[in-house]
Amino acid sequence: MQTGWAERECRNRGMGIAWLRPPYVTKLHGVEVTEARAVVDGRAIARRTYTTPVGTVFEDEFREPGTGQWKANRSWLSATPWLMAHLIKGPADFPAVKYIAEHTEYLPDYFPxxxxxxxxxxxxxxxxxxxxxxxxxxLIYWVGSEGGNCFLHLADYPDLVEDLLNAVSKSREPMYEIAAKSPAPASFCGDNVDGGLLGARLFERYCMPEYEKQAAILHRHGKLMMVHMDGRLDNIKHLIPRTPVDIIEAFHPLPMGDLPLDEARALWKDKVIWMGF
Known part of the structure; x- marks a missing residue:
């Protein structure tokens, strides 16, 4: 929410502020990262290139005016950068992305x-x-959902996808430990869950086990776990109660979402529903 009359009105009605800040910094080992400006299809983009011993990958990012000049890496119109080209464009790109994940070191930084x-x-x-x-x-960043690309990769290269996801999950364990020991009362997984895109089968197979791993570490230290579920949830509503997630954050009822609030409350009796209008 932007500072001004809307924030004042909401706060006058009793709304508090939630600030999200990372509890860690990262250090890449054996990876060179460079960024350059380019013009692709007549549009100015920023190309970020990752060079590793097992290959080079790049992503193209379109940034509207104002991006990086105020808060949350947003433009003057509050839009985040848009990926025009993703890191993984085919099977040859998987080794480099896996290498990046496996050679990312997480270090605690609680000052923010x-x-x-x-x-x-x-x-x-x-x-x-x-x-x-x-x-x-x-789905969102490394391959993208445009044209069903992420699902084509899941179907065509299942072993490569499985290997990459397992490597990323393993690499995240130190990050979860760092978050669990931070002074914040809750940890936010910014998953942007949309059951309409993701589907129940993939949510159950991949998201739920990762939530269980993350929550187990957080709960040992008395921390709450919240997940950003701002999309359509009707087709996964029966699975959400089986997750250890404490807070369903950014819930959108009808008409933006596809699940009525009263039905969600009846189904998720032990969950906090954090609205996301």
């Missing part, structure tokens, strides 16, 4: 959380900002 908590006081909460689960990274 401590600073935010000091600034907020009693006006809200600070939450660990963690990335999407491995499958959602694959």
């Amino acid at each position: 959380l401590e600073q935010a908590a000091d600034w907020l006081g009693e006006d809200g909460i600070v939450v660990d900002a963690l990335p999407h689960s491995p499958l959602q990274m694959f």
